[in-house]
Amino acid sequence: MAQIRNFCIIAHVDHGKSTLADRLIEYTGALSAREMTDQVLDQMELERERGITIKMQAIRLNYRARDGNEYILNLIDTPGHVDFSYEVSRSLAACEGALLVVDATQGIEAQTLANFYLALEHDLEIIPVINKIDLPSADPDRVRRELEEVLGLNASEAILASAKTGAGTEEVLEAIVRRVPPPRGRLDAPLRALIFDSHFDPYRGVVAYIRVVDGQVEVGQAIRLMGTGKEYEVTELDVFRPRLEPVPRLVAGEVGSLVAQIKNLRDARVGDTVTSVDRPAETPLPGYEPAKPMVFCGLYPVDNEEYGNLRDALEKLQLNDAALVFEPETSAALGFGFRCGFLGLLHMEIVQERLEREYGQELIATAPSVVYRVLKTDGEVVEVDNPARFPPAAQIETIEEPYVRATIITPADYVGPIMELCQERRGNYQSLEYLSPERAMLTYELPLSEILLDFFDRLKSKSRGYASLDYRYLGHRPADLVKLEILLNGKPVDALSCIVHAERAYARGRQLVEKLKEVIPRQLFEVPIQAAIGSRVIARETVKALRKDVLAKCYGGDISRKKKLLEKQKEGKKRMKRLGTVDVPQEAFLAVLKVD
């Protein structure tokens, strides 16, 4: 056990976490150069495209250190985005140490901070790595100062590295060996292994990624999952190199995957403890809080007949995404669909993209909503995650909405505009600290709903892309909110309604009808668009009827061409949803998001 090191890499997005992992894998020879594809840990196509890591994995590296000993280094990959802090914390629990990667050209960013504090909470040994020192604009001294002043780390121990050129790779490996403590479990104690991730494999069932804390687990052993009490027989144990490689047993301190004919991912909950049936442990390992969805939206098939297929696709996705929740809902406008809960906006976008790309679903997504807590006049408290389900105004005593503490790190030049933005978004100023004369850290308390409303894009545009954001849920707070309804052709469209702050209802109503006027194409009939609070119409626009749209010529030689033209036109219409007599494009349902 003294030769094992379990560690992870934490970083702000784009600071080079995956590239550093690649170098470690390459250096230790876990993959031959020929097998090496860039950023091997980012497997999914989507991850590759967006340059972010969604699903973590673990990989075993064999390393002969300068002290002459062979070490087993288990690298556990973590996602780098704020939406996935839940998954970050799961992987941290399987480690004793963390490499904290900071971009030498940018310094500490909001997620650097967030991840750093998470690692501290898990009592990990933190090894700072200043990456990208090969870049001409690298300023390692500044980053060192920030590490000391902001995080209180001993910056003289920070390793200078370039994951791109490979500089510093060996120093990183040596630091892991010397500074990360070996696992502390007891080999002779009853088996306790932590499930820190899992995925569903169509051939083998659930594959649970485990960190053995005490004792050992063997192929053929009868095991019990302490959370569910269910028992299984281990059929396969593997380690990752990074491909699965079967092993007969995993012992305390080791990391690997376990297959035991578990049919349903829900039966192998992440955070659960695996123990042995013959000699069970008395107490489980500390588990995790289950992921709590913060953002909800309705997902509807464009074609109602696809409802069953959409459900199948969501179920399959859920197999590999414990944080995704969904339940059936119906909308007067959109028919049958699902209310889906996500960790955040990025998570929502990724799920939508995967549904469309991997499962061929054509979707209409309604605007995302937070969970409101409504105290009704009869004393009942209801949680509402769908504006359409809001109780009538007369029955509402108070409404509470979720607030977050947002940390924004930005070049000092942009502090003014960013404070304006936060102010506009109903933020409560908390603090402003300077990390250096050039860089500032702003803290605000903000309603989460305001962050859903393109806050991140605006933040980026106000700071020329330099500001970074991280936020944590604080709790629900009372707010003066009203439900804004949208009517098309005089009929309310439930899927377009939204909850807004009373003071800004007029402005939002106006923006919304104007935006809808832009996205709803002209049709045979004139389409009035109205915004209303209760029965009071506060804004109105009209999409004029089509005036002239007819093929001027259609003779013998034109038929097939003109038919194709009409089919194209029709194809565009199929992507729309017909509400009464009005064809509404999918963008309309997200228009709520795009106004400002």
Place this chain on the structure above:
Amino acid sequence: MRAGLYVHIPFCRRKCFYCDFPAFSGRRPGAVFRYVQALRREIQMVAEALSGGDYPAGRSGPERAGALAGEPGREPARAFSSVYFGGGTPTYLDTDQLITLLETIRETLPLEEDAEITVEANPDPATLTPEKLQALASCGVNRLSLGAQSWQNHHLRALGRDHTAEQTEEAAAKARAAGFANLNLDLMYALPGQTLGEWQRTLERALALSPEHISAYSLIYEEGTPFHRWLQGGRIRPVDEEEERAMYDLAYALLPQAGLEPYEISNFARPGYESRHNLLYWQYENWWGVGVGAHSHFANRRWRNWTTLDRYEAAVAQGILPVAESIELSLEDEMVEMILMGLRLAQGLDGGAFHERFGVTLDEVYGPIIDRLVDGGFLARTAGGGLRLTGEGRPVGNAIFAEFLDPVPVFRRNGSATRPVLRGGFR
């Protein structure tokens, strides 16, 4: 069922900037002569196909043009009811070449005695001489279609036309002098920069020539044309939708006042002077196109000829029909096409003809769609189970046509795998 013959002449002095028809302006020596020879051979082949040979087949192999030849138990073939020389500029050919073609057609193909024979012409005096007009008239050409397009010379120049408005007037006079009693003028509106006043003047000047027929087209930016490129590149700005609608409305106001009734979306005629050939298209009858890029529709098959002179002539030289592509239409294809074409007519789609052809009524196939569009005032039911666009529906026809493109659920549910009625060919 009836059939018409289309003859494509792909030559022009210059190609207009909006034109996407096969038309060649380069003057390769002997090209026109060789083309006329090839056309004559193709016409011979058509005659052979009609008298019992094969006609262009698709994947399913050659099909006998039995209905044309006359099969036992069926009415024997009748003659073509119209011939249409289109282009390009048919009058780019010299008089002798035109006469030769007309004679070849008369000698080889069955032609109704009173067949409508149309020739398209450009008003430029270089290709349209009084002698040529007289020769055409004496050879039985009884309808002349002049590409007038506009009465503003700056628009004509912008369109790439090679004539002036004055020359259009002279051409019309020459046509009348040669004895043409059925004259069409092609006009265009929604031209870049065109004003409503200019369009009004164009209409008035055209009407002053007392044509029996006017085709009034809004400009289409066809892909592959210079106009399309210029539009994409922002070099020209299209007329806005309201303005285009006003121009359309103006044509529908002025032309009927002068006795030219709209009988198709873009076509107006004095009663009795509707183009019989073009009606074949809109009534989804049969047409056989000869020449480069010509399209044909016979029975349940549609095909088109090669679009380059080389390939076209090479095929003909080998004694093969110069067909580039031929498809067998499904029943659904035919339904949709018959509707798309039929709804263009003022009298609308003939419910009886639809039922006779497919064994189902329009309402059985499209009931809910029809109801909705009728309720909205865009479609009207006609006697005999037919449909027509209303005055409201006509200018926005595409949105209505598109509704009929859907598969035909009722029809499919009934599972009619076999064609319910005897179909195809002359009857």
